[in-house]
Amino acid sequence: MSPSPAPTAPRPPLRVALAGIGVVGGGVVRLLETNRDLIARRAGRPIEIVAVSARDRHKDRGIDLSPYRWEDDMGALVAADDVDVVVEMVGGADGPALTLARQTLAAGKALVTANKAMLAHHGLSLAQLAEEKDTPLKYEAAVAGGIPVIKAIREGASANAIARVYGILNGTCNYILTLMEREGASFADALTAAQAEGYAEADPSFDVDGIDAAHKLSILAALCFGTKLDIDTVATTGIRNLIAADIREAEALGHRVRLIGMAERDASGLYQKVQPCLVPADHPLAYVPGALNAVVAEGNFVGRLFFEGAGAGAGPTASAIVADIIDIARDEYGPAFAMPVEALDQAPAADAGARVGKHYVRLVVEDRIGVLAEIATAMRDAGVSIESFIQRGDEEGGGVVIALVTHEGPARAIDAALDTLAASDHVVGAPMHMPILAL
């Protein structure tokens, strides 16, 4: 037998600086303290916080930051000789977060960030900079919180051509939809409840209008399809226009309503869309409750992979951030988007109108003679074939609710029919339509 090799010298600690100590930053501090020994065993070296920076030194954060050097100026974290990794938890697509990220990478230090807005808008240039400096850019926490979905796709599914990636990427919306489902609540009431329980912000637009999900989707799409990040072509419809009847009718049809971000690369280009969808009851996304997130990736060899977990919160987000730090400690990292930026394709936006599927359509109409004929005519003229039609006489949103399900057809035909109907004097408010998720 060959003799054992001489024991290698223990590796020096990995030295981390935290920028922005809010809820997530506090979680990272607590995690690194609580699981300190375990992490050192797994990482092969200790991970030490050496410095922290935030706006207000004297704010009560419920954690003791006194063991760590305080810097009023975040730039000092980058400049410090004893910092190997900067964790950006400042937030915002531009401004101080972006400046810090660029400084960190330019200095050849590792950057860990949870900032999906910054990545969606500047991920490519940051990845380019990281490559030039041969330094890690890691962002597990930016998509689906604690679920290690970036790793699962970047590495776990790396052998596959991915056909589609989609999921529930915003916990606030899913919480609201679950409330509407369980309690028959209106959107407004469910939003108010979500705000009272801390699941939605005072200004909820970032979440309920689908912007946050769009940021995450653009990151997933780049990773799955080897395309350049393109947030500008993500079409986004939020959940504000849902009414209680939509949830009820979906249920009657054997479906649940979920805000789904979906990306697919088809012959025409890259399709990226965030919108409420009807999810069939035999799809696992139909069972994702409350503020959880879930992501589905469909690979050409592995088939359908499904990942579910907490999409936000101090603990889960800290878990993802520290997983990134451990990867860095292990020297297990590579190009941010799985391949060098120059190897990423520039894909045009797909022709979304040509996508074929079944749709749920809901209109609120005045209860008068001729309205049904008007709807049927608009559908026929646009070439939309109707599979089922439901008018229960339910009143909501200032009129009578009519719901229908179309046969398979191009999205463009639905849009044309709804444009016609939206202009009708007998239709109240904006028509709603949701694709039915194809299995």
Next chain:
Amino acid sequence: MSPSPAPTAPRPPLRVALAGIGVVGGGVVRLLETNRDLIARRAGRPIEIVAVSARDRHKDRGIDLSPYRWEDDMGALVAADDVDVVVEMVGGADGPALTLARQTLAAGKALVTANKAMLAHHGLSLAQLAEEKDTPLKYEAAVAGGIPVIKAIREGASANAIARVYGILNGTCNYILTLMEREGASFADALTAAQAEGYAEADPSFDVDGIDAAHKLSILAALCFGTKLDIDTVATTGIRNLIAADIREAEALGHRVRLIGMAERDASGLYQKVQPCLVPADHPLAYVPGALNAVVAEGNFVGRLFFEGAGAGAGPTASAIVADIIDIARDEYGPAFAMPVEALDQAPAADAGARVGKHYVRLVVEDRIGVLAEIATAMRDAGVSIESFIQRGDEEGGGVVIALVTHEGPARAIDAALDTLAASDHVVGAPMHMPILAL
């Protein structure tokens, strides 16, 4: 701005040899051919099969192996100068697979294996050898097929102390249970159907007796808890003793029956058990249908992570094997069980009898006076408190079916009561009990 660094030289191809070309081996060949260019972009270098070896050169495998050098002797794959990675798909805990694995690592070459039996029995010594030689030992395909759960736990959840890991680790059993559920079939009929459809082997014992799941569980436990692999202390109960009434009663109680492998490290030691359980309808494991696998890991910061996908089959298994190869191509690998073997704890087996929970108990009894009193007395004498008791008069298995659910109590009390009842002349066959999965 700093100038771009000089372009680095392209990395040489990673050269792979395949040992054992059955269904999975064929899948690996097809995958590496089909996704060749994509994989090269993601891996940063081409991945090339250079040699293959299997028992019968002339067997029709439906794939063209002529581009690859054939070796009758697997050992030649290890000896060849042009092989960097050996993929072991021979199977079996010992024998030729183990010899090949040891030779590969001893030669300082990378080993990729899907062989859970070999890892469960020899994983520690193989990991030790890999460390001594500083060469990768990767085994994503050994647990839960295409689901990248080894990576998700080893790296994605690496920041967490894991409280419990559990899941559906055998697709054959889940397929049978799903058939019993959907069609009210007996175990025997469902097994026959599964065999006819290729989901179960002619000799199904390895799957239906829980041995395969036990192998996988022992690997997950080592990875989650930083303990030395210990297959010998995995207690295993398969699904043979389930009757149709069990599935029906579980459903009536709002549960589904699943074969669950669960590991937990408690104060007394390491608990590892494979057994049928009642899974509550609001747990995602209740919705895992057919031959799918699913794994749950509960981390102290991330909370509950849930992963689902195909647990077997050529495509999914090849996906996992090639993901390992891509990691090796990227030089992203570390100790097989997340930390060096010498850092793994030797945990004693936990006191399984002390575990507290609710149980489902089912007996088949002779329909005569006094049987109920006998059951109630045995339960009382053992200190088991009964929450609900069901006797619908259904006959199955040569008698009348009685099902009951206990209040929370130690497993040891249930065992004692059932030992008493098993000895009764009025109880037909072995009593069945299943823990109710606690959320």
